[in-house]
Amino acid sequence: MRTNRCRWMTALLAALAGAMAHGARAADAGATYGAHWKRWQVQVNVADLASLQRGARDFVGYCLGCHSLRYERWSRLGKDLKIPPAVLQKDLIPPGQKPQDYIISPMTADAAKWFGKQPPDLSLIARYRGPNYLYRYLKTFYVDSARPTGVNNLVYPSVAMPDVLSSLEGLKVAVYRTVEVPGPHGTTLKRQVFAHFRQIAPGSMTRAQFDQFVHDTVNFLYYVSDPQRAERHRLGVWVILFLIAFTWLAWLLYREYWKDVR
Ligand code: HEC
Incomplete structure (x- = not known):
């Protein structure tokens, strides 16, 4: 009797676990989210050295190709973020640059021709735009075939920057819904407003990992915008x-x- 009940319970638990795993995968595939992107917030913390170190690595890997931080030197970065000089030289500083050099992108002036706009220097961007703006900006790129880059952005419509993080995040499209707004002379007009994102292709990261990646990158840019803050x-x-x-x-x-x- 007892073994029977045991078996029955095990089967039930297994079925439940199976259903939950399936639910999670199904949720990931065509997942929709982002209806409240305007309220997304990021908690920056310049005392979190591990996050800043990851952010520095991410910046060098994914942003330095186009963007400079021309008010900060590599040596200062290494000192503030407690990165040993050997690691700094080997993993972060591009070949040909020295620790005492400013953090300058190898991108030439041709960039303006390729993108239609010069990628701005990001030293002070976190002061100018604020961390929440940066967080939303990096998380709201979506596929838009009407754009030369193939993508668009909710925070910065018609942005000239390509979606450089799509291999990590995957691809998503914007889904719109129609709302009626009062027009002139008592008429009503139909307008398309953003409803949510739909994931159409997975990236190498889960959503939570990607959120952490963006968080670290923004945290790093926040530190760079005022390196003295922690001190x-x-x-x-x-x-x-x-x-x-x-x-x-x-x-x-x-x-x-x-x-x-x-
Ligand atoms: C392939 C080149 C390229 C790469 C790589 C790149 N960007 Fe950009 N970025 C641009 C261009 C071009 C613009 C100018 C966009 C515009 O003004 O339309 C830009 C603009 C920006 C802006 C300014 C947005 C604003 O509101 O003014 C921010 C912030 C930014 N990039 C952050 C990043 C971060 C963070 C990374 C790394 C994860 C990155 N970019 C990687 C090309 C690039």
Whole structure:
């Protein structure tokens, strides 16, 4: 009796696990998401060295081909992110550049001809656009055959940058829905608005891995936009502690001086 029940339970559990695994795969295949992309947020943290190191590696691998960081030197990057000089030279610095050089893309001035626009320097982009903008920008490329690059972007429509992360993320299309809006003289107009993305081809990463990749890249650009930030925060704590201690000392002194007067 007992073994029977055991077997029955095992079969049920196996069936459940099977159904769940199938559900997860099915969800991945034609998955739809992104209806609320305007509210996507990223938590940047310049104290997270591992994330910054991954971000630096990602930047060199996927962005440096076109974009420079012309206000930061390789040596500074290595020092701030605690990357040993040998690793810095071997894995990050392009051949022919030295640690004391600025982080300059090997891309020539021809870029403007190829893309129709010069890829901007990204040293200050995180200050200029903010981390959430960058996060949404890198996650909302979608297939659009009407564009010369074959892709478009929700944050920056008709962008000249190709979808350089599609091998990781896979391909997705934008699905629209029709809404009716009031037009002139009491008429109604039909307008297409973005509904969600639909994944049409998988990339080498899962969605969660890709989110982490974009997070690290944005975190890195956030650090680059103000390399002093982490140091300032660290010093700030000591400054506040010093002020508290000094206030206490000053108060003791005040009490001592005025003891006889009052
Ligand atoms: C093949 C060249 C190329 C690569 C590689 C590339 N970009 Fe770009 N990027 C461009 C071009 C061209 C533009 C200018 C787009 C425009 O203004 O229409 C651009 C613009 C941008 C902008 C500015 C958007 C804005 O709102 O002003 C950001 C941010 C950016 N790229 C980030 C990245 C990041 C991060 C990577 C690496 C993951 C990367 N790019 C890789 C070519 C590239």
